[in-house]
Amino acid sequence: EPKTVLITGCSSGIGLALAVKLAKDDKKRFKVYATMRNLKKSTHLVEAAGKTLGRTLEIKELDVCDEDSIRSCVDSIPEKKVDILISNAGVGLIGPIECQTIEEMKKVMDTNFFGLVRLLKVVLPDMKRRKKGHIVVISSVMGIQGIMFNDIYAASKFAVEGFCESLAVQALRFNLHLSLIEPGPVITEFESKVYEESLKMDLSAADEETANIYLNVYMKHYKEIFQSLGQLPEEIAEHTLKIITLDNPPFRHQTNSLYTPVTTLKYADPTGDLSVDVFYKSVFKYDKIFTASLNFLKLLRWRSRKSFTLD
Numbered sequence: 001e002p003k004t005v006l007i008t009g010c011s012s013g014i015g016l017a018l019a020v021k022l023a024k025d026d027k028k029r030f031k032v033y034a035t036m037r038n039l040k041k042s043t044h045l046v047e048a049a050g051k052t053l054g055r056t057l058e059i060k061e062l063d064v065c066d067e068d069s070i071r072s073c074v075d076s077i078p079e080k081k082v083d084i085l086i087s088n089a090g091v092g093l094i095g096p097i098e099c100q101t102i103e104e105m106k107k108v109m110d111t112n113f114f115g116l117v118r119l120l121k122v123v124l125p126d127m128k129r130r131k132k133g134h135i136v137v138i139s140s141v142m143g144i145q146g147i148m149f150n151d152i153y154a155a156s157k158f159a160v161e162g163f164c165e166s167l168a169v170q171a172l173r174f175n176l177h178l179s180l181i182e183p184g185p186v187i188t189e190f191e192s193k194v195y196e197e198s199l200k201m202d203l204s205a206a207d208e209e210t211a212n213i214y215l216n217v218y219m220k221h222y223k224e225i226f227q228s229l230g231q232l233p234e235e236i237a238e239h240t241l242k243i244i245t246l247d248n249p250p251f252r253h254q255t256n257s258l259y260t261p262v263t264t265l266k267y268a269d270p271t272g273d274l275s276v277d278v279f280y281k282s283v284f285k286y287d288k289i290f291t292a293s294l295n296f297l298k299l300l301r302w303r304s305r306k307s308f309t310l311d
């Protein structure tokens, strides 16, 4: 019997790629409930799902910021049975905090962190009762290591990681699997949405130096990092498929091996100074070396992506 998979945030990006990937599984191992906040945005998914729609894939409405919406979505699934829950919905926010409102910040926390909490409040009790299930959370490398001008977004992913670390022990007791997927940069609407919004951002609340660092140093790096290190949503979907089909899935899984040197710095120096120092130097001192190494990585990625799309 196929496993029931509920995925949030499937109108675009990783969620869409993942829903389609699982629905098109050769061995028909999954029944996918691809959910989204606004069903009017289902066109891309409908198109990509093709013949799987109504068979191995169903589209449902679910807003992670609304507990009732989560409950009625889960209630509509046969026996309310979710074998694999994939918490993917999320929003980004970049820029100096002086230029962001508390309301905007709360929206990020409400979606990325409380969205996961709300999902689990609904899905966890049944999983515990059945002593069966896999909770998969699309976190980020920014749940391990923060990045300049991503203060609130990183905080939301740290919240996710701390929450899951605490829950992991209980999950083990109930025979449940819990996995954090930690992608580096992924080329999706997420990136472009965040980028466009940040260009429109009113920087008048920030001092001149901060505004200058943000626009002329950070934004330049931002584009370069996505171009050189960026993965495709399909690659994250591929990694996630592997994780959910393992007998003993890991608690944490980073999808981008080019990014691991960055996260490893954190574990190499418990004082945390090494990470801060390396980031500082790559942004403010060795800017040219940094750009050159990113260009080199871009070449590597371009070559590996060619082989990726072939198979």
Ligand code: NAD
Residues within 6 Å of the ligand: 008, 009, 010, 011, 012, 013, 014, 015, 036, 037, 062, 063, 064, 065, 088, 089, 090, 091, 111, 138, 139, 140, 141, 182, 183, 184, 185, 186, 187, 188, 189, 190, 191, 193, 233
């Ligand atoms: P995306 O913007 O294409 O997808 C995010 C989806 O979440 C969208 O479809 C959006 O409509 C949906 N969403 C937002 N608020 C929602 C709500 N209240 N209820 C339900 N759905 C809601 O971007 P993506 O890159 O595919 O992001 C998916 C996940 O991957 C996010 O959790 C993000 O933090 C994470 N991530 C992204 C990157 C990246 O660089 N793009 C890197 C690491 C992790």
